[in-house]
Amino acid sequence: MGASTGDLLSPPLAAGGLGLGPTETRVLFLSVILVLMMVLTRRTRTTESPLPATV
Incomplete structure (x- = not known):
């Protein structure tokens, strides 16, 4: 998912990003x-x- 989102965000507008x-x-x-x-x-x-105290 990260790579696909990066491919959408980083290219210029003319290239579809x-x-x-x-x-x-x-x-x-x-x-x-x-x-x-x-x-x-x-x-x-x-x-x-909190964990109960054990003695």
């Missing part, structure tokens, strides 16, 4: 990945129940 270019496409992908990692990490921390 959105004209972002390879650098902007990489930055966009990296941003999306980082945001997803932060959201999923935060969600995991808030939904975990």
Whole structure:
């Protein structure tokens, strides 16, 4: 899916893409990945129940 999306975003408009270019496409992908990692990490921390203490 990532390669197909990259193929849509990076080529120029005349070639059927959105004209972002390879650098902007990489930055966009990296941003999306980082945001997803932060959201999923935060969600995991808030939904975990504490383990019962064993003595």
